């Protein structure tokens with residue numbers, strides 16, 4: 001727990017909800033979160049808002065390890081959050097696994 005009663009990590013989902021290939025979207029507070037697995041199979045979390053003009057990535061087409069933003073077509077690597085087009089990379093969240101729960105540390 002952070003000073004002021006803020007939680008440092010928030011419960012995001014079950015580990016079972018994050019697919020081996022592909023993405024799972026959820027939200028913690030007002031932040032959209034895109035969860036996926038890195039090259040080692042570890043769960044990673046990125047902002048679910050596109051860095052082009054902050055549309056939700058949820059609903060974007062996932063193919064070949066990339067997600068395409070449904071708004072204007074920006075593409076991001078789902079394992080690393082790296083932009084494949086002329087946009088900043090997706091901000092990454094810290095992740096902690098406790099039992100079968102995925103805890104995500106929101107960016108403040």
Ligand code: FES
Nearest residue numbers: 050052055069072
């Ligand atoms: S908001 Fe994603 S490409 Fe424009």
